[in-house]
Amino acid sequence: MLPAAILTLPLATGLICLAVRSRRWLEGLNLGCFGAVAALAVLLARAVLEEHTVAGMGRFLYVDALSALVVGLIAFVALLTAIYAVGFFRQEERAGKVTPRQVRRYYRLTPLFVFAMLLVPLSDSLGVMWVGIEGSTLASVLLIAFYNEKTSLEAAWKYIIIGSVGISLALFGTITTYYAAVQVFGDAAQTQALNWSTLSLVAAQLDPHAMRLAFTCVLLGYGTKAGLAPMHTWKPDAYSEAPIPSTTLLAAGVINCAIYAIMRFSALAAPCLGHEYIGNLLVGFGLGSVLIAAPFVLVQRNLRRLLAYSSIDHAGLMVAALGFGGRLGALGAVLHMLFHAVTKPLAFFCAGNVQQRFGTVFLRKITGVMRVLPWTGGLLLMVVLATTGVPPFSMFQSEFQILCAALQAGRVWAAAALVAGVVTIFAGFLAHVSKLCLGLPKPEETRTAECPWKLSAMVLSAVVIAALGFWLPAPLFRLVTEAANIVGGTP
Amino acid sequence: MLVIQFLMVGQRMLPAGIRLFAVQSFLLAGIAAVTAYSHHVPEVYLVAGLTLAGKVIVLPWFMLRLVRQVGIDQEHRPWLNAPSAMLLCGGLALLSYVVARPFATAEAAGAHTFGVSIALMLSGFFLMINRRRAITQVLALLCAENGVVLAAISLTVRGMPVVVELGVFFDLFIGIVVLSILVYRIRETFSSIDVDQLNRLKG
Numbered sequence: 001m002l003p004a005a006i007l008t009l010p011l012a013t014g015l016i017c018l019a020v021r022s023r024r025w026l027e028g029l030n031l032g033c034f035g036a037v038a039a040l041a042v043l044l045a046r047a048v049l050e051e052h053t054v055a056g057m058g059r060f061l062y063v064d065a066l067s068a069l070v071v072g073l074i075a076f077v078a079l080l081t082a083i084y085a086v087g088f089f090r091q092e093e094r095a096g097k098v099t100p101r102q103v104r105r106y107y108r109l110t111p112l113f114v115f116a117m118l119l120v121p122l123s124d125s126l127g128v129m130w131v132g133i134e135g136s137t138l139a140s141v142l143l144i145a146f147y148n149e150k151t152s153l154e155a156a157w158k159y160i161i162i163g164s165v166g167i168s169l170a171l172f173g174t175i176t177t178y179y180a181a182v183q184v185f186g187d188a189a190q191t192q193a194l195n196w197s198t199l200s201l202v203a204a205q206l207d208p209h210a211m212r213l214a215f216t217c218v219l220l221g222y223g224t225k226a227g228l229a230p231m232h233t234w235k236p237d238a239y240s241e242a243p244i245p246s247t248t249l250l251a252a253g254v255i256n257c258a259i260y261a262i263m264r265f266s267a268l269a270a271p272c273l274g275h276e277y278i279g280n281l282l283v284g285f286g287l288g289s290v291l292i293a294a295p296f297v298l299v300q301r302n303l304r305r306l307l308a309y310s311s312i313d314h315a316g317l318m319v320a321a322l323g324f325g326g327r328l329g330a331l332g333a334v335l336h337m338l339f340h341a342v343t344k345p346l347a348f349f350c351a352g353n354v355q356q357r358f359g360t361v362f363l364r365k366i367t368g369v370m371r372v373l374p375w376t377g378g379l380l381l382m383v384v385l386a387t388t389g390v391p392p393f394s395m396f397q398s399e400f401q402i403l404c405a406a407l408q409a410g411r412v413w414a415a416a417a418l419v420a421g422v423v424t425i426f427a428g429f430l431a432h433v434s435k436l437c438l439g440l441p442k443p444e445e446t447r448t449a450e451c452p453w454k455l456s457a458m459v460l461s462a463v464v465i466a467a468l469g470f471w472l473p474a475p476l477f478r479l480v481t482e483a484a485n486i487v488g489g490t491p
Numbered sequence: 492m493l494v495i496q497f498l499m500v501g502q503r504m505l506p507a508g509i510r511l512f513a514v515q516s517f518l519l520a521g522i523a524a525v526t527a528y529s530h531h532v533p534e535v536y537l538v539a540g541l542t543l544a545g546k547v548i549v550l551p552w553f554m555l556r557l558v559r560q561v562g563i564d565q566e567h568r569p570w571l572n573a574p575s576a577m578l579l580c581g582g583l584a585l586l587s588y589v590v591a592r593p594f595a596t597a598e599a600a601g602a603h604t605f606g607v608s609i610a611l612m613l614s615g616f617f618l619m620i621n622r623r624r625a626i627t628q629v630l631a632l633l634c635a636e637n638g639v640v641l642a643a644i645s646l647t648v649r650g651m652p653v654v655v656e657l658g659v660f661f662d663l664f665i666g667i668v669v670l671s672i673l674v675y676r677i678r679e680t681f682s683s684i685d686v687d688q689l690n691r692l693k694g
Contacts, residue, residue: 125655127655127658127659128655128658130655130658130659131655131658131659131661131662134659134662134666135662135665138662138665138666138669141669141673142669142672145673145676148676148680149680150680153673153676153677153680153689154689156673157625157673157677157689158689160666160669160670160673161619161628161632164632164666165616165619165632165635168612168632168635168636168639171639171659172612172639172642175639175642175643175646176642176646178643178646179646194655213590
């Protein structure tokens with residue numbers, strides 16, 4: 001019942017929005033929908049903690065701790081984004097950057113986008129999961145091409161072409177998994193053969209040849225969506241061209257869906273392939289992403305592309321943690337997913353405020369944010385420290401855990417490379433952002449009032465980030481550990 | 492089955508690639524129908540029907556209309572010329588057979604189908620890199636997707652569960668519509684659909 005409600009709500013809202021023309025109503029519908037989804041997601045997490053798994057709509061939907069966590073994260077990000085979007089688009093419209101028609105398009109596409117994302121963790125079948133990820137790509141393409149400029153069209157084209165190649169590889173991998181499953185089940189249970197709930201029970205009996213091909217294709221495919229190097233090239237373009245609320249959903253929502261899919265498949269492939277092969281692949285891609293992101297962060301000139309490279313770095317960290325394996329690795333990956341999704345929205349919100357106030361995202365042209373927009377400046381400094389993993393913020397814990405996992409797995413060199421990458425990124429970020437925030441403003445810039453809608457979304461997420469640094473509520477921690485057990489394959 | 496593969500490679504030199512894609516999809520629908528008939532699985536008829544309706548009739552019609560609307564000229568300027576592209580595709584096909592060898596025992600629709608499907612996929616990706624026109628890239632993507640569907644039919648007699656099949660098809664369809672909108676807008680903004688002009692975003 002609960003999962004079905006979560007899923008149908010955004011879909012229904014999206015369809016209703018198609019018929020609504022008034023901007024106020026569209027804003028209200030979006031806010032109400034995502035507020036309700038967030039509340040339902042909390043209820044769902046509670047139900048999962050009591051009963052371990054919740055099914056819905058026959059056997060179509062299936063929720064365990066891992067999916068409940070991902071649903072919660074998507075709902076949280078969607079709610080924050082909806083609050084921020086109200087202020088953001090009102091200002092864009094006042095400035096003449098967008099037409100009312102474009103604003104309507106945003107409010108109509110976003111619920112559908114969120115629906116596709118929610119389908120990924122909620123569905124039992126790995127095939128439907130694929131449909132959800134592909135659906136989220138399609139729903140977001142037009143959001144990336146939102147401003148209709150040359151650069152945004154270029155970004156959207158790159159996004160859909162690179163994404164489609166990846167996603168067809170993932171489909172191929174899913175089909176191969178299905179083949180392996182049918183071999184085990186025989187012809188009897190055809191319709192169940194792609195369902196995680198049945199598949200995970202027989203993971204050890206799957207054909208290793210098929211699973212090796214399947215896992216490689218799936219990692220390449222969903223890795224493209226997560227933005228792992230070398231398939232990451234769409235990410236800086238898309239993140240710098242889409243309107244900020246859509247970028248936030250991409251950076252803190254879609255990435256979780258893709259990593260979630262990789263987690264499921266690696267848990268399926270590990271029992272029959274052994275962890276060696278999978279671990280090497282995952283660590284290779286993860287480490288590659290971190291190391292590729294680092295130099296680009298150092299020389300970056302564009303604030304939003306800077307954040308995109310940070311997102312590539314974090315996707316790499318999560319995948320590498322998965323590759324190190326063991327209890328620590330799985331826990332590190334899940335924790336990092338949680339902390340990343342909570343922290344990233346604030347970073348993009350701040351960047352959006354800076355862009356709207358200064359009319360540019362080029363780091364060279366912006367200075368003195370702290371004096372002109374004191375709230376944004378302060379929060380930006382805080383969130384940069386948080387995303388680069390400075391204690392006391394929560395990312396430090398998960399990154400530390402990932403390092404421990406690497407050392408426990410005996411991958412000393414990988415650990416050293418990770419540390420080097422993360423430290424380089426920290427240095428790059430600090431250099432860029434301290435100049436941005438703390439420099440003296442140009443004489444003609446005066447202090448400006450902040451928009452209450454945008455500020456409330458930012459303060460809300462800042463409070464959550466600060467709180468998570470010191471205190472992980474017990475139910476949440478139980479959810480995380482149970483999710484890590486599912487990822488690590490020890491129920 | 493190998494006929495399709497050769498059609499794919501032959502398409503490289505033909506401006507009427509869309510019609511060839513329709514023929515290829517028609518063959519795919521035929522294979523699906525034959526599989527359904529010989530193994531008595533009604534669900535696969537659905538796959539055949541969807542392929543026939545969507546990929547043989549609707550999509551090619553839609554794309555031909557799009558081509559007329561944007562007034563594309565016939566010229567293709569690939570990175571590699573036709574003979575070397577052919578050679579490369581031959582190599583890719585060989586690679587596919589090597590990958591497919593462990594699967595050779597359990598297949599339903601002939602021993603080579605899985606190899607052919609991987610070859611289709613790889614050469615579709617290659618076609619995408621090799622061409623510069625936005626529409627040709629879409630076409631190449633569709634060819635690669637045909638390979639994936641063929642793999643689904645060849646690996647498992649029954650194809651995927653119906654829900655998944657429908658979802659995949661729906662996604663594909665929306666995808667093409669979205670891509671067409673993009674092609675149209677790129678044409679309007681750049682007054683060309685040459686992908687090489689999409690080169691502003693770097694670093």
